[in-house]
Amino acid sequence: MRWNLGLTCAAALSGFVSEASADVYRDPDTGFSFSQKDVAITTNNNHITFRIAIPSPVPANQPYDAVIQIVAPNTAGWVGVAWGGSMTNNPLLIGWTNGANGVVSVRRATAHTAPTAYSGATAQVFKKGVKSNGTHWQVTAKCTGCTSFVTTGSNTKTLNPAGSNRLAFAYSRTKPSQPGSDSSPINVHDLFNYWDHDFAAAGNAQFDDLVKGNL
Template identity: 50%
Template structure:
């Protein structure tokens, strides 16, 4: 099923007359400071169903030189009703890095994929994921992962080499399914087709981190200094 409803508009309608004209759209992306990892993320909530959201958070170094590849930290919080969630960094399913993740006990598995058509994506070696020591967990209602990605924001797609602008708003795509993955500890597990796909607008400017490499280091991960070459770790 493909949700095209505007939930904010529906919420506005639900408020009913006479307050109808007062309703305003919620900002699409906000800054979220994660006290656990210390990163400042841009955050978007994507409707997985009419009553549940997937939260997509992206952090990147401040002052990335124009056109230069850069690492990101991706944090996603998903309801336990979902068997997998995905993010398409180029804004569509085909020919761009796909981050696919599924719950796996306490620590979700994150898998790098790439699709050449509207069929099961294959594994993709152009992007590498490193889990942070914090921010990977699950509880009775949600599962969450937090990873560094090298290669998510620069890729060779249908339009040649493309780098996602770290300073602007960008349309990304997401997908999810309630169907569970049968061998969730494997990064090459088969995933059932999505029940839902849709688009989110991520305002990267809300997730710039001047101390990106130092924060990675605090979370047990090296690298990530792109755009911050003079930063002291």
């Protein structure tokens, strides 16, 4: 079933998808090998694809960078990834498209109110892996600080690089009001949900070199 969703996506997005298998996607644009998941946003197969790449090997319990690629239908004004799997007390990486450019912003919330800037993580949009067509937009970015973070008090959570991590997403049909600015206000989401992302399939031995080639 998931493979069918992948095919639907590939058909709708020629040039976006190649060599797709059920869970691993080798991106011809950026060179990364991503672990990917299609997450439904409607009941008729409309979905957002989340792709994550990490270094390999990752030493146990060490902070490590992650590359995230989001492929969203043009109906999505912004898409957010909650790395800790809930809205509060973890990095919220929000991405959107602004013409030919991609914009990402990392924020944080302590309640179910508009998140504010988060200095504990930094995201950089790649030069490659950012594009849009008549149906979808795509943003690719590296995040430092998204896989290991303080949750509450002095508790730190580090995502398991060798297994599955529960993530959450939110999306809004309304574009940020200042789309060219990574500090733009955003509207509340129209939908949120959770998924388990397989980080064990996200490893890239050439991670640092690939990052350099994409920035």
